[in-house]
Amino acid sequence: MDVTPPLGLLAELTHRCPLHCPYCSNPVSLVSRDAELSTADWISVLSQARELGVLQVHLSGGEPLARADLPALVAHASSLGCYVNLVTSGLGLTSARLDDLVSRGLAHVQLSAQGATQERSDLLAGARAFDHKLAAAALVKASELPLSLNVVLHRRNHDQLAGIIELAERMGADRLELANTQYYGWALRNREALMPTPSQLAAAEPVVRAAVSRLRDTMEIVYVVADYHEPYPKPCMYGWGARQLTVAPDGTVLPCPAASAISTLSLSNVRDTPLAEIWYQSSSFNAYRGEDWMSEPCRTCDRRGVDFGGCRCQAFLLTGDAAATDPVCSRSPRREVVDLVLTRPPESDLVMRR
């Protein structure tokens, strides 16, 4: 098939993070500090990524501010012509650090929030985080960079949805991402405690719709549905190896941020293989490109060009076969594994990220 250059790079600079969110989608086993790529490694990754066609660079983690070389990486990505996005908890973002990053070409900040109130937010973050987030949002606004607020939704904060939208308005966010939890990595361990109820999802729909309409001219709202409750799967990554790649803190290159979960996949690393070779030739990036890998019912499905068979990681995690139809799909012969999860009684205990 015809492979086109990637548009985006998710650079996971570190797995270190001051928060302990139970919905964390990073792997259960994290990369330790001494296994992280060096500054020179990341400079090379960024140069190779731009040469390959990458235009959007998302500096993420963990908490990217935990890397002392963040200013150098922002400056390099920006000098290459990339649009540089900082994905942060806000903890550790001071006025001096932000001013420095802006002067080096930072283009956009995506800030996370866990709830609408200090009490709930700090409970879900497992840290005193809420006040830092308000302060970080104010700094970003003062810098005149665009601000996105990103909130992961689940059973423990859906009741605060209207308050979360008001929080985004108070912060002056230009974009608000309201994303129902995706069950990968640590989040999968907490699935039965995080799964929203059908009534929570039903209540959210008119609240989001009204806010989208009311804030049309000031704030873009993106709502990511709870896919277990949907009849069709999400069009994960707009196709495997199609638009974006992820580089993990240790240099592992992933076609999808959750792909390290697919144990049958042989992943390449930037420490020993050029990024372009990984994008175009590696077995991992070619494994589920296009449609040749599909079996029935995807192979002849009229939706295969819409959702690409759904998420490969979810197919692997729930069925053991990464080439299976995403079992979220109502046409999947394995949909019962998802329905079974939805009928389970809720788990009361959340296991905080550690």
Next chain:
Amino acid sequence: MIAAGSVPALRRGVRLSFDHVRETHVLLFPEGVLVPNATAAAVLELCDGARTVTAITAMLGKRFTGVREQDVLDVLARLGERRVVAWT
């Protein structure tokens, strides 16, 4: 109401640049990339937050033949709907 005297500018956070890998103009903004066609790119390059649509049309008229103000307005209206252009 957008009119010939209106002043378009790239919305905050939107950058227009040239991608030497794809050899085309690109519009970069939070979480997105758009590839404007040659006409849109020519119009966007002149959106500096000071020029009116009339002024932009006049400048395009020196580079290209048959530039009409209504066409420039239509291009800018579409870019406004896609949250690329704001009006001051």
